[in-house]
Amino acid sequence: MKARRTNSREKILAAAADVARETGPGSLSLDAVASRAGVSKGGLLYNFPTKAKLMQALVEDYLSAFQQALEAARTNGVSGESPLAAYIRLSAEHAEESKPSATWIFSAIAEDPDFLTPIKSFRRQVFERLKQETPNLKALLVCYLAIEGLRSMNLFGSDILSADERRLLISTLLEIAE
Amino acid sequence: MKARRTNSREKILAAAADVARETGPGSLSLDAVASRAGVSKGGLLYNFPTKAKLMQALVEDYLSAFQQALEAARTNGVSGESPLAAYIRLSAEHAEESKPSATWIFSAIAEDPDFLTPIKSFRRQVFERLKQETPNLKALLVCYLAIEGLRSMNLFGSDILSADERRLLISTLLEIAE
DNA sequence: CTTACTGTACCGTCTGGACGGTCTTGTCAA
DNA sequence: TTGACAAGACCGTCCAGACGGTACAGTAAG
Numbered sequence: 001m002k003a004r005r006t007n008s009r010e011k012i013l014a015a016a017a018d019v020a021r022e023t024g025p026g027s028l029s030l031d032a033v034a035s036r037a038g039v040s041k042g043g044l045l046y047n048f049p050t051k052a053k054l055m056q057a058l059v060e061d062y063l064s065a066f067q068q069a070l071e072a073a074r075t076n077g078v079s080g081e082s083p084l085a086a087y088i089r090l091s092a093e094h095a096e097e098s099k100p101s102a103t104w105i106f107s108a109i110a111e112d113p114d115f116l117t118p119i120k121s122f123r124r125q126v127f128e129r130l131k132q133e134t135p136n137l138k139a140l141l142v143c144y145l146a147i148e149g150l151r152s153m154n155l156f157g158s159d160i161l162s163a164d165e166r167r168l169l170i171s172t173l174l175e176i177a178e
Numbered sequence: 179m180k181a182r183r184t185n186s187r188e189k190i191l192a193a194a195a196d197v198a199r200e201t202g203p204g205s206l207s208l209d210a211v212a213s214r215a216g217v218s219k220g221g222l223l224y225n226f227p228t229k230a231k232l233m234q235a236l237v238e239d240y241l242s243a244f245q246q247a248l249e250a251a252r253t254n255g256v257s258g259e260s261p262l263a264a265y266i267r268l269s270a271e272h273a274e275e276s277k278p279s280a281t282w283i284f285s286a287i288a289e290d291p292d293f294l295t296p297i298k299s300f301r302r303q304v305f306e307r308l309k310q311e312t313p314n315l316k317a318l319l320v321c322y323l324a325i326e327g328l329r330s331m332n333l334f335g336s337d338i339l340s341a342d343e344r345r346l347l348i349s350t351l352l353e354i355a356e
Numbered sequence: 357c358t359t360a361c362t363g364t365a366c367c368g369t370c371t372g373g374a375c376g377g378t379c380t381t382g383t384c385a386a
Numbered sequence: 387t388t389g390a391c392a393a394g395a396c397c398g399t400c401c402a403g404a405c406g407g408t409a410c411a412g413t414a415a416g
Contacts, residue, residue: 008395026288029371042375043396051372110204110288116334124338141339141347142354146320148327156294160302161319169319176320186361207405218362219407225360229406362413370405378397386388 009047012037013061016054017104025106030054055108055115062102063122069094070126083133084140085177087126091147092170095154102155134177143173187225190215191239194232195282203284208232233286233293240280241300244272248304261311262321262355265304269325270348273332280333312355321351 015037020028030051034044048054073090074083081089094101108115127144134140146169153161161169193215198206208229212222226232251268252261259267272279286293305322312318324347331339339347 024288024291026290030373031371040397041373042398045373046394046396049373106284106287109284110202112204113202113335120334120336120338123336127338137343138346138350141343142320142324142350145324145327145331145347147323148330149323149325150327152326152330153323156298157291158298158301160298160305165315165319168316169323172316172320208407209405218364220363220410221361223407224362227407357416359416360414363411365409367408368406371403372401374401375399376397377399378395380393380395382393383391385390 008037008039008043009057012039012044012047012054013058016058017101020104020107021100025103025110028104028107051111055104055111058104059108059115059118063118066094067122082177084130084143085174087130088143088147088170088173088177091151092166095150096166100154100157105155139176143177146173186215186217186221187235190217190222190225190232191236193217194236195279198282198285199278203281203288206282206285229289233282233289236282237286237293237296241296245300247272260355262308262318263352265308266321266325266348266351266355269329270344273328274344278332278335283333317354321355324351 012033016028016033019032019036023032030041030044033054034041037044039047044054048057069090070087073086078085078089105119130140130144131137150166150169190211194206194211197210197214201210208222209219211232212219215222222232226235247268248265251264283297308318308322309315328344328347331337
């Protein structure tokens with residue numbers, strides 16, 4: 001990541017995420033993103049020569065951000081906390097954010113399902129690592145899947161769980177994880 | 179559901195699901211569905227006067243099929259089985275099917291996110307009902323979310339769980355549910 | 357005569373992308 | 387210090403193609 005004079009790139013990525021969330025994943029057009037980012041279409045295409053590149057950047061940014069947060073949570077987390085517990089805690093916090101954060105994934109899938117492959121392989125890596133670090137396979141499976149369910153509900157904007165229920169769920173998962 | 183001379187309607191719905199799964203959710207065009215269903219575009223629009231109606235039908239069919247299966251599992255299920263256990267078992271079987279079954283949901287979301295509302299309210303109903311029938315709230319939360327996670331992984335075509343792991347997960351959930 | 361289509365031709369809109377032009381910034385010789 | 391100049395960052399316009407949807411004439415079955 002080299003230093004850049006302009007921050008157009010970040011502005012554009014943020015704008016893309018906003019547009020996808022607000023006007024629906026199907027309406028993620030280059031024009032919409034450009035005007036939202038306060039950039040002309042030409043400028044947008046200068047930064048991301050094709051729509052696919054934009055999507056790709058969205059995915060990569062998302063993944064690397066999560067990875068960094070995960071690494072930080074592992075090292076700076078509560079002492080004596082298992083890696084699985086750290087994963088649960090981080091994911092829960094992430095799902096607690098008001099913005100659904102990743103609606104753009106739907107746009108990417110609609111554009112081309114292959115955009116999922118990097119995400120899938122990333123997930124697989126995380127899971128395999130957790131599997132090596134967690135003695136209790138049953139606990140891992142239940143917790144990992146439940147977190148995946150939480151992620152899914154957040155992604156789809158489902159709100160069938162109350163805040164209390166979410167808290168209870170997380171604390172239960174943390175119990176199971178230890 | 180009145181008796182129909184023709185089965186074009188079902189053929190078209192199946193074709194739409196197939197197209198979404200095979201050529202990607204973004205390529206679900208009326209032309210593609212028509213040719214896949216072995217029907218002219220005129221014929222397609224005769225059955226579903228607009229693309230939105232097609233999506234709506236897809237959603238409604240999907241939901242009513244699940245509801246029927248759920249009702250059947252409740253009454254004809256293993257005797258002494260709790261409603262939560264029945265729900266787990268049914269969802270697990272459903273997720274076991276080779277075809278991802280519901281990729282078309284992505285098309286629907288891309289078309290108009292509002293197509294999610296009937297699905298969301300259906301899920302909410304199911305959850306509320308389970309909540310009344312299940313004494314152990316913790317168990318319900320963990321199991322329901324884990325199933326949701328399974329559903330999500332199936333939807334996204336993720337295969338990070340081996341068949342053995344899936345089986346272990348389900349049996350663990352069933353233990354928790356009782 | 358109605359139902360359930362087929363087939364074709366067509367329209368308006370939207371979108372990704374190409375292209376040429378413009379403004380800004382940094383560099384370097386004189 | 388200044389002026390020429392090249393590269394980087396961005397603007398605005400245009401266009402071909404795809405898509406949803408309409409219109410309509412024809413037809414085979416019951």
